Amino acid sequence: MPDWTVKDIPPQTGRIAVITGANSGIGYEAAKALAGAGAKVIIASRNEAKGNEALAKIRAATPGADVTFEALDLASLASVARAADRIAGTLPHIDLLINNAGVMAIPDRHETEDGFEMQMGANYIGHFAWTMRLLPKVSAAENPRVVTVSSLAHRSGRINFDDLQWRRRYRAWPAYCQSKLATLLFSLELDRIARAEGWTLKSVAAHPGYAVTGLQTTGPRMGRDAPGSFEFLMKLLEPFLSQSAAAGALPTLFAATSPTAEGGAMYGPSGFYELKGPPVLAKIAAHARDQAIWRRLWDVSEQLTEL
Numbered sequence: 440m441p442d443w444t445v446k447d448i449p450p451q452t453g454r455i456a457v458i459t460g461a462n463s464g465i466g467y468e469a470a471k472a473l474a475g476a477g478a479k480v481i482i483a484s485r486n487e488a489k490g491n492e493a494l495a496k497i498r499a500a501t502p503g504a505d506v507t508f509e510a511l512d513l514a515s516l517a518s519v520a521r522a523a524d525r526i527a528g529t530l531p532h533i534d535l536l537i538n539n540a541g542v543m544a545i546p547d548r549h550e551t552e553d554g555f556e557m558q559m560g561a562n563y564i565g566h567f568a569w570t571m572r573l574l575p576k577v578s579a580a581e582n583p584r585v586v587t588v589s590s591l592a593h594r595s596g597r598i599n600f601d602d603l604q605w606r607r608r609y610r611a612w613p614a615y616c617q618s619k620l621a622t623l624l625f626s627l628e629l630d631r632i633a634r635a636e637g638w639t640l641k642s643v644a645a646h647p648g649y650a651v652t653g654l655q656t657t658g659p660r661m662g663r664d665a666p667g668s669f670e671f672l673m674k675l676l677e678p679f680l681s682q683s684a685a686a687g688a689l690p691t692l693f694a695a696t697s698p699t700a701e702g703g704a705m706y707g708p709s710g711f712y713e714l715k716g717p718p719v720l721a722k723i724a725a726h727a728r729d730q731a732i733w734r735r736l737w738d739v740s741e742q743l744t745e746l
Contacts, residue, residue: 452477460540462489468688474504483511513565514551523572532579548609556604562618589623596620628733630703641702643694648708650687682715690718
């Protein structure tokens with residue numbers, strides 16, 4: 440896959456893509472590229488104003504693009520249920536379900552509407568519930584894919600089953616790493632189940648490397664009025680180690696559209712430490728390959744979401 444770009448996306452006419460968090464950043468770039476390739480795209484995001492701005496920009500880039508907005512707050516299981524019901528009631532099937540939305544490095548512990556630690560809740564548990572509720576529509580497609588966006592941070596993550604919601608001692612970065620490891624384990628377990636059941640579904644993971652998006656500021660500023668040390672560090676590193684949001688979206692787009700993308704794999708940038716560059720097969724940390732942990736996390740997630 441040398442120097443794979445959006446020009447290599449196969450025609451997507453007739454396909455339907457649902458993307459979370461696509462009002463900005465990597466999700467927006469993925470939505471724009473898929474709409475440009477002919478797909479019908481549903482942007483599922485929390486901020487309706489930004490969502491409408493994204494729709495306008497995509498339509499300007501691709502006149503006649505079939506793009507719509509759906510209100511979704513992944514920090515609320517009730518919102519997830521409502522949005523999934525609305526989508527399931529209007530779409531015949533879903534060819535591409537792209538779990539992209541996320542928040543990073545919240546300095547102080549916040550909880551979702553359902554009492555989950557915010558990063559674990561919005562990044563992982565909300566997406567688990569979202570995927571489970573939409574899985575019948577995904578399964579109705581001919582060759583569907585579920586693409587889940589993880590992170591290089593999964594390498595530092597561990598699933599703390601004894602305190603999954605960080606109630607004893609909250610630490611921002613370990614909490615983020617756990618949530619992104621969880622998204623990867625979910626992707627791997629979903630693909631294992633699909634293979635065991637003989638489904639045509641492919642579950643594929645992706646990570647953007649270090650892509651400059653709102654992720655570096657939204658989370659670190661939650662509950663604070665001024666940027667912190669983490670944000671200053673990111674600004675210092677950006678010129679040397681980062682890539683654009685459009686480049687960061689390429690692994691997601693490859694995972695979603697390439698005929699050679701494999702289920703049960705992860706794709707990321709090809710450069711140093713997978714920080715930037717064209718998409719290639721990415722390294723999955725050894726501790727993320729324990730299938731017993733995949734299954735245990737899945738079982739716990741069913742209990743937490745009652746799905």
